[in-house]
Amino acid sequence: MLDRPLVVSGELSWLGGDRLQRRVEHPQRETSTIADGEVTQQREGRSPRHFSLKRAPQLQVLLDSFVALLGGDAARLQQAFEVRQEGDARGAWTLTLVPRDARVAKTVASIRIDGYTNASRCMHLQEADGDLAVDLLGPLAARMPAEPTREALQALCQSAP
């Protein structure tokens, strides 16, 4: 759909329970909140938009994986995803999550999280139609290239800190 990747920066915070907030600073201020099965989108100078989490399965997946990861809830992770873990001697690791729900899998093919020792560095959301969303987390966020390519981001995520 796009011939160039879309870059946004901001903050993703876990508000506890099944609630996530995503605040975008650049290029356009926007706050999205997932709470009680509903997504609320607030953009500057416009009326807020609401929709059900059920309409956005990839958000449900994101929510499940985040809450389970951040809350350390392995059982929940196992329930929603097939989990595959790889690692090497240097301390780099990759966690691959494949949704178990066939309906969800129609939009979200997999989630991959790259990390090093005890910190997550990147999150890749592979959508079923080929689109890929890459989140650079923590200190790596500052190193987002101005004109990123898939390959460059891949290299960045798997490089040693």
Next chain:
Amino acid sequence: MRRGARAALLIGWLLVLAGLGWMVSQRLHVSTDLRSFMPAPTTPDQRLLMEQVGEGPGSRLLLLAIHGQSDAKLAALSQGLAAALKKDPRYSQVLNGSFDLGALDERLLPYRYLLSPTLDTQPLDEAYLADQLQQRLDDLSSPAASLLKGLLPRDPTLEVLQLAERWAPATSPQLREGVWFSPQDEALLLVQTAAAGFDPGAQQQAIDGIRQAFAALPGSAGATLEPSGPGYFSVVAAAQTRQQADWIGRISTVGFIALLLLAYRSFSSLLLSALPIASAALAGIAALTLAFPEVHGITLAFGFTLLGVAQEYPIRVLSHRRAGEDALASVRALWPLLLTAIASACIAYLAFYASGVNGLKQLALFTIVGLLVAGCSTRYLLPHLLPRRVHDVADMRWLIRARTFVDRLPRPRWIPVAVAAAIVAMLALARAPFWQDNLAALTPLPADLLQRDARLRQALGAPDVRYLLVLEAPGAQGVLELSERLQPQVDALLARRAADALELPSRYLPSVAVQRARQARLPDRATLQRALDQALQGLPFRADLFQPFVDDVQAARTLPPLTPERYAQTPLGQRLAAMLVPRDGHWLGLGTISGVHDLAALQALGADTHGAVRLLDLKAASESLVVDYRTRILQALAAAALLLVLTIALALRSLRRAWHVLAPMTLATFLVLAVERVAGVQISLFHLVALILAGGLGLHYALFFERDTGDAAEQRRTLHATIVCVLSALLVFGMLAWATIPVLRAIGLTVSLGVAFHFCLSILMAPHARED
């Protein structure tokens, strides 16, 4: 008649009845649409009411609430139920709050540029497209991305979403888990049935269909589905009435049989005397099935009630038999009087036929055929079957004492004057309004049902059933144009909170003129492509991504404008069809209103349109209809009364004797009215029907008491027959008077009072006892 011939006659009679029964079972279609029991509407508002009562958008709406589970499970049930009902042709619209792109037909998708008001203020130029595309880019990086991604290439300005928002109910309830929820944690759905709201039979089927679809959903076991709305109420009211009428009917049937056994002490007499009534009922229904394609349920219910008069014929025959007298001879002696009674009753019911109301015509045909068959079979068939040896009632000791008592009663000449004065005084004293015009008051609904309905209606912003804004023009386009012109005024009214919402037909379909104007604003392919290319500068979208958008805009430029006929084939078209109806070469637009706060402001809306726009109060229209209805029945009754006087005077060949029959009957009828008025009862149509039945019974009492035979034993038999008739009528209708449902109570109370008054007055005003 010989034994063999008697058996042959009995078997032949039963065979004919069986044949009639078979024919009735093959041909009888019972309709439950209450409208066929209403008079033909005369004013345009009444005609509109008759349609709206049945087919108006408000009256066909069912409000559903599901509760008793967690929100997530309720939402899943709501989605499942909506999906199941959308496939069912019994429901024309199913809404549960979930956003549904499917509401706009795929083939109609290019029409979005003609339906949405965007183009009225905003050309599809470079600046607009650039702004929209930037917003879409932000959308793509937002959580809404997966929701909108599919739409983007074809609809980058999200015109479809604008339409969906425009067509969503004006005040929608809270959305949870993607579906509507009430503040009381119930999942809410709105279902519009294809069937008329005032047809309890069809509504019952629609509600059963919803319950079945709900029960078939996985996980529905722990949750409860509660319907509400006018259609559901008509089902509840009909079921309530039937239930009470059934158990009262069972008790009084047992009592009736016991009474006849006690009176005649002959089982075979009892069974045989049921034959004329059974013949009457079957012949009546058979005649109806021949004359009308559908028979109304109320016709049958009222018809059986009115046929109660015919039960008197065999009772008279049984009571008037002397010991050893041939049954045929005793019937012959009674026949002139019976014939007078039958003829007068038929004439009274003929008045119903003249009323012009379909249901009443059926009622007239049923009772007239029934009475004639009951009378003729009592005269020509029954006497041949009755047992030879009977017990002469005239020798019963209690009867002799009763007759002596009756004969000794003082019969001053001033009785009629005193009774008439009392009637006038009571009628003058009664304070409550005379007529009950509110049909709903006769079948009241439990208060908790009404409260729930009000609560759900408010939560769903469902339109009021009482008010409609009517827009009239020579053509459908004229109505839509009128509706568009009215929109700014309506918006101003809504801003002032005169009402919570007011939906006009143009909200769903703009007029052809507006569609053409929007078409003219659509740029041609080259212009649009140029604007799009410039807008895409600096944005990361693929250059050819929006080709489907450009194609759609081109298609929209040359589309024939959407007309109501073409629109009607889509799900949304159904919604419009309910708001735009042809009538007598005119078209009417119906605006639905919810939450009326300032009635005067709404009425003022069409003040300067010379009647093209007006507020219709369905309650007022229905009351005026009932008033018309009553006027017609009263006129018919007046005509019948005149005919009755003539018939009786001719039959008795004496005005003085006719006076002795008709005076007690008339006084008793007015006495019932006066007593009910003093007791605070408001008179409804059902009271009038009951008064006519009581009048028919009273006519029998008066006719037989007036008969001067000069034979004391015969006088005793007359008293016996009359007492049996009075007691059986009191038994049946006295039971009904205890019912809690006002319709049944109205009939029961009126007939019981009537029978008692007719009996007393016809004894007290009978002439011959004084001359003895």
